Amino acid sequence: MLDRLSRDIEALLFATDRPLSIDELCELTGSGEDSVSQAIERLKAALEESGHSLVIAEIAGGFRLMTDATHGETVAQLFEDRRPGRLTRAAIETLAVVAYNQPCTRAAVEAVRGVNCDSALKSLLERNLIRICGRQETVGRPLTYATTEDFLSYFGLSDIDHLPRRREIEEILSTGMPAGQDSDLFEENRG
Template sequence: MRKLNMNQIEMEQYPVKDRFISVIESLLFVSGEPLKAKDMANILECDTKFIKSLIEDMKKLYREENRGIIIIETEDSYQLATKKENSEFVQKLLKTNVRQSLSQAALETLAIIAYKQPITRIDIDEIRGVKSDRAIQTLLEKGLTKECGRLDMPGRPILYGTTEEFLKYFGLESLNQMPSLEDVLKDFGDKDELLEENIIKEIEKK
């Protein structure tokens, strides 16, 4: 694809401009993470200013057509996101997906880490009454938890905590917004299907 700039594109037929917009939208969608304008310009072999101009057109289009997605900008990077007014419905889907994609063991482990972090694997095992190695690995692979340091004691065991991805899944801006365990269990349905009673009691201990 040849190098284009703003003046040249205005001389072209509109379908060419639409093609660029289509590619930009695909790049933002596939990335999932913020993309720099210069990186998109390199991929499309065009000017960075042209990319920024097209993104402004896309923002306007999304607003005018009342789309369910928006483009957010941070430090010269762009990312697709859902509209805030749709967050209630998006979170219902995300919670359902988490519930369906995680095993009972992983769900128990995630709840323990979320409410007891930072916490070691040994402490998680104690609360659950069984080994949690596989469950922890699953949560790490899904990006819901992370290693966040080591405990200052013999053996220096790894401490686990939740991630930014965890906050996104549950529509939280920070851990300070964590709802009560009771509210979380209501969202997921029957608490007995999610967590054993003894685990709930251990998590709720201060």
Template sequence: MDFLGNHIEALIFCAQKPIKVDEIRNCLSEMFEADVPVKDIETTIEKVSEKYASDEYAFEIIHSGGGYQFLTKPAYQASIGILLKHQSKKRLSTSALETLSIIAYKQPVTKSEMEQIRGVNCDYSVQKLLEKELIEIKGKSEAIGRPMLYGTSDKFMDYFGINSLKDLPTPKDFAENENEIGPQETEEKAQE
């Protein structure tokens, strides 16, 4: 495999949807600061596709949606189906995610503090999060009744692919989109 092939293979691999030849060309042209001919890209994609057509690999390059992407081969559909079924059981409900978010940002936090923020009972969500080991009991509060304090676990970090609570998004990461459709109300109009 040549140098160009490695770059094309990496681009196809990391693309979240089928990547078009023009997109590949634009990336490579910027990378090498030179125009890369479409014919060279198409020839290289054919070579990479031939490589992955071998039974040695469980995935292959598929041309679909006007672009190229890696997909697993049909022979592995059954095992992938089982994995997806298992993963769907591990998904968190919206209420569990809301509760987990409160715990992550406010920890250590009591159940009554969570309920005050959410406005609903959090017993079920807290129980499910404890079962999934995404949160853990960090101790007891000094408040009346000494309620349990909850915080995130190491499994929480792994589940969300972060290394530290400092990696959690901050409010500025949720800034409004600049390219919204429709008229924008100003704050003064909204208060009228």
């Protein structure tokens, strides 16, 4: 049988409706970080050994108890009528640009993709995968967009630093983003 701390954590992760961070788990169980991390490892191992359909996932800044992907189709039936469809290619490309460039304006996304991204941004906002996070202090004060916590959960990311191939993209980006069309215009005028 599992130790008390592991079972406490299991109960917390079962009952929570959001990811619980290590700090929160420490506070809720009154234990130190090391013992909590070790207890999580024991819990993970126990779930795996006993062949359960549940796993502990590190997602959106914390831990959650989740179903195993192999049971996806069975569970999906429960949500058939309310589970949103897959993202369109335009939406997922737009989301990729926003994720690596946030906060990022519409013009910046369009400069990368070379097409109008209005409707893609709108559908991402509707699905709460991105949010409006402010305005850029340039001519026209365009809105800027950033990703949400739902974005992390949706793609199973623990945090924004764990985006795939982050470093490679940063390298390409550091050689210079193509400027948005409107900012280009003004730069030329100045020069």
